[in-house]
Amino acid sequence: MHIVVCIKQVPDSAQIRVHPVTNTIMRQGVPAIINPFDVFAIEEALRLKDRLGGRVTVLTMGPPQAEDALRKAIAYGADDVILLTDRAFAGADTLATSFALAQTIRKIGEEHPVDLVFTGKQTIDGDTAQVGPGIAKRLGLQLLTYVSAIDALDLEERSITVQRRSEGGVQVIRTCLPALITMLEGSNQIRFAGMDDMFRSARLTVPQWNKDRAGIEDVSKIGLKGSPTVVSKIFTPKPRAVKAQRIGADLDASGTANAILDVLSSQHPRLAQELGLITH
Amino acid sequence: MSENTAAPVKPKGKKRLELDPRLAAYKGIWVFVEMERGQVHQVSWELLGEGRKLADILNVELGAVILGGSSDELSAAARSAFTYGADVAYIVADPILTDYRNEPYTKAMTDLVNRYQPEILLLGATTLGRDLAGSVATTLLTGLTADCTELAIDPDNRGLLATRPTFGGSLLCTIQTLNYRPQMATIRPRVMAMPDAVPERSGRVISENLQMQEDDIIAKVLEFIPDEAQEQAQLAYADIIVAGGRGMGKTENFRLIWDLAAVLGAEVGGSRPVTHAGWLPADRQIGQSGKTVRPKLYIAAGISGAIQHRVGMEASDVIIAINNDPNAPIFDFATYGIVGDAVQILPVLTDALRSRLAVNRRAG
Numbered sequence: 001m002h003i004v005v006c007i008k009q010v011p012d013s014a015q016i017r018v019h020p021v022t023n024t025i026m027r028q029g030v031p032a033i034i035n036p037f038d039v040f041a042i043e044e045a046l047r048l049k050d051r052l053g054g055r056v057t058v059l060t061m062g063p064p065q066a067e068d069a070l071r072k073a074i075a076y077g078a079d080d081v082i083l084l085t086d087r088a089f090a091g092a093d094t095l096a097t098s099f100a101l102a103q104t105i106r107k108i109g110e111e112h113p114v115d116l117v118f119t120g121k122q123t124i125d126g127d128t129a130q131v132g133p134g135i136a137k138r139l140g141l142q143l144l145t146y147v148s149a150i151d152a153l154d155l156e157e158r159s160i161t162v163q164r165r166s167e168g169g170v171q172v173i174r175t176c177l178p179a180l181i182t183m184l185e186g187s188n189q190i191r192f193a194g195m196d197d198m199f200r201s202a203r204l205t206v207p208q209w210n211k212d213r214a215g216i217e218d219v220s221k222i223g224l225k226g227s228p229t230v231v232s233k234i235f236t237p238k239p240r241a242v243k244a245q246r247i248g249a250d251l252d253a254s255g256t257a258n259a260i261l262d263v264l265s266s267q268h269p270r271l272a273q274e275l276g277l278i279t280h
Numbered sequence: 281m282s283e284n285t286a287a288p289v290k291p292k293g294k295k296r297l298e299l300d301p302r303l304a305a306y307k308g309i310w311v312f313v314e315m316e317r318g319q320v321h322q323v324s325w326e327l328l329g330e331g332r333k334l335a336d337i338l339n340v341e342l343g344a345v346i347l348g349g350s351s352d353e354l355s356a357a358a359r360s361a362f363t364y365g366a367d368v369a370y371i372v373a374d375p376i377l378t379d380y381r382n383e384p385y386t387k388a389m390t391d392l393v394n395r396y397q398p399e400i401l402l403l404g405a406t407t408l409g410r411d412l413a414g415s416v417a418t419t420l421l422t423g424l425t426a427d428c429t430e431l432a433i434d435p436d437n438r439g440l441l442a443t444r445p446t447f448g449g450s451l452l453c454t455i456q457t458l459n460y461r462p463q464m465a466t467i468r469p470r471v472m473a474m475p476d477a478v479p480e481r482s483g484r485v486i487s488e489n490l491q492m493q494e495d496d497i498i499a500k501v502l503e504f505i506p507d508e509a510q511e512q513a514q515l516a517y518a519d520i521i522v523a524g525g526r527g528m529g530k531t532e533n534f535r536l537i538w539d540l541a542a543v544l545g546a547e548v549g550g551s552r553p554v555t556h557a558g559w560l561p562a563d564r565q566i567g568q569s570g571k572t573v574r575p576k577l578y579i580a581a582g583i584s585g586a587i588q589h590r591v592g593m594e595a596s597d598v599i600i601a602i603n604n605d606p607n608a609p610i611f612d613f614a615t616y617g618i619v620g621d622a623v624q625i626l627p628v629l630t631d632a633l634r635s636r637l638a639v640n641r642r643a644g
Contacts, residue, residue, distance in 0.1 A: 093423065094414075094417075094424065095417065095418065095421065095422075095423065095424070098418060124569060125447065126426075127426060127427055127445075127568065127569060128414075128424075128426035128427070129410045129414065129426065130410075130413070130414040130417070130418075130424055130426060131414075132414070133382075133410075133411060133414030133415045133418065134414055134415075134417075134418040136415070137386075137414075137415050137418040137419055138418060142383075142498060142499060143382045143383075143411070143415060145382075145407065145410070145411045146407050146411070161502065163505075165407055166316065166380060166407055166408060166504075167314070167316045167321060167406050167407055167408050168316055168317070168319075168506060168507050169504050169505050169506040169507050170504070170505040170507075171379070171380075171501055171503075171504055172501070172502045172503040172504070172505070173381075173499055173500065173501050173502065174499070174500050174502055175498050175499040175500070176498050185562060186562060227423075228421075228422055228423030228457050228458065228459075228460035229423035229424070229425060229455050229456065229457050230455070230456055230458060231446075231453050231454070231455055232441070232454050232455065232456050233453065233454040234446065234451055234452070234453045234454075235451065235452055235453075235454075236451055236452070236587070237452055237587060237590070237591075243611060243612055243617075244599075244601060244610075244611045244612070244613070244614040244615060244616055244617030245615065245616050245617065246616075246617050246618070246619070247616050247617065247618050248618055248620070249619070253620070253624050253625050253628040254628050254632070256618055256620060256625055256628075256629075257625060257628040257629040257631075257632040257633075258632050260600060260616070260618070260629060261629075261632055261633060261636060263616060264577075264598075268598055271576050271577060271597070271598060274519075274576070275520075275544065275577075275637075276637045276640055276641070277633075277636055277637070277640070278640070279640050279643060
């Protein structure tokens with residue numbers, strides 16, 4: 001069995017700040033991490049390998065420094081990694097990204113046919129959840145999004161049964177390989193890196209593939225050119241004209257609490273009535 | 281997963297591109313009406329309300345796409361869609377579409393789009409909507425913008441201006457789909473206001489067949505386990521929410537949030553640092569990477585009000601913010617602000633509320 005896991009290196013968005021004067025992103029010193037949602041995909045792939053054998057290849061598209069994310073993946077126990085990196089990919093939106101990744105997976109599959117592709121449910125920087133479905137459609141893979149558990153995987157039958165989150169419940173669905181799974185957060189817990197894998201990771205030269213190595217000839221489908229969407233404006237939200245009305249500036253906790261309830265009762269009578277604060 | 285956030289901003293002049301005549305023929309705005317087990321998701325009506333405004337600006341028809349297994353349920357949904365502003369309902373009824381499955385839904389939707397050619401297609405950013413939107417956009421090879429918080433029309437070129445938070449919710453960006461149609465966008469539940477139904481409104485129904493047999497479809501749904509059996513927070517549609525942030529100090533202090541919520545009959549939510557720290561389960565996160573809410577009353581305790589959180593709750597009717605930093609951004613958009621320690625004020629507020637409710641109950 002051959003599993004490919006697609007991950008992305010992202011800035012730890014919890015630590016991103018906007019410059020108060022220039023309104024630009026302050027990237028300096030913001031650490032780069034493996035997209036936290038992708039970590040669940042890596043672990044699930046490794047668990048399947050532990051159970052059923054096979055190999056796990058971790059793939060990322062990004063700038064040369066994204067090799068740190070792949071080194072980490074090796075430390076967790078991935079067998080192979082590939083860094084898809086080329087200036088021609090710059091400015092790609094989700095459609096162009098899914099094209100480049102799908103082509104690369106196709107190329108990987110020429111050597112070792114791919115049975116399963118994993119991604120996280122979305123990234124924390126783009127938040128789109130669009131690349132996984134995009135890869136599946138381009139490669140004709142069965143698409144299983146928001147998967148919380150893999151109930152059964154039969155390599156003889158080439159069938160897979162999963163639980164996936166849907167609106168209002170959990171869908172238990174069975175389909176065939178090859179399939180693409182986007183993994184839901186919290187569905188497993190990443191293992192500790194083993195000593196051997198950490199050594200392997202430290203010694204590794206991360207293989208870099210450019211567009212030619214990935215078999216991409218048509219540059220009109222990648223990067224900015226292959227992206228139907230363009231960002232036309234980036235801005236900070238307008239501050240509201242009216243700021244919050246201050247309550248309880250000179251009061252103690254109890255006075256403040258009562259002032260809050262008084263304001264609700266007098267200024268928002270309908271809400272106060274629903275709350276039971278006032279009777280009529 | 282969009283790399284788009286890193287894309288250079290194209291010069292302004294470029295967006296006045298002449299649209300390819302083949303694409304200029306795409307007309308009308310469509311909303312995907314999401315049905316699961318006979319129930320229409322409310323986000324569909326919210327999007328019809330927004331779609332109506334855009335359709336009026338462009339002077340085009342508003343279409344509702346309704347897919348499912350039972351023609352009766354679909355006809356009922358179409359009647360409701362008309363009352364919320366749709367002019368036309370595009371219906372595909374087939375037992376194959378009873379449960380949501382990616383393959384037949386993608387086929388039904390892409391066939392409809394190719395045949396009737398809408399210029400804009402809106403879907404709810406639910407698990408179902410995102411699964412479908414990503415597949416449809418890739419199949420049609422067009423642009424898709426996720427989780428928009430604002431939609432507008434570019435007066436220069438009739439194009440859709442889709443605004444969404446970016447950089448983890450630190451900034452907003454406006455995204456356009458230039459020489460591709462339809463222009464697709466997903467919008468979360470509660471981002472757009474629920475429109476008022478106009479009961480006498482009616483419209484046309486166009487029915488199409490699904491060009492698929494059950495044998496063509498590999499995926500089979502074995503079982504559906506509804507959420508009633510489990511514990512899922514129902515935040516998006518809660519009327520009252522008490523939310524805590526990093527300013528609550530430590531996980532034990534969240535008891536104060538739960539106590540106040542219990543007296544108010546409220547749901548409990550939190551900001552991203554709080555769910556990341558494990559003080560609250562992940563499904564209670566409010567903000568760009570969590571849920572969007574618009575309750576009648578939102579109490580924010582120890583929440584600074586970063587854009588990431590703000591975009592998820594600023595549509596609340598009344599926002600009461602308690603924070604000990606007088607310069608916290610939350611005071612820029614809350615209705616009422618209390619500068620103070622939430623850990624001290626919350627229990628006193630809970631007690632004061634409890635005693636007033638008791639008095640009123642005795643009086644009533």
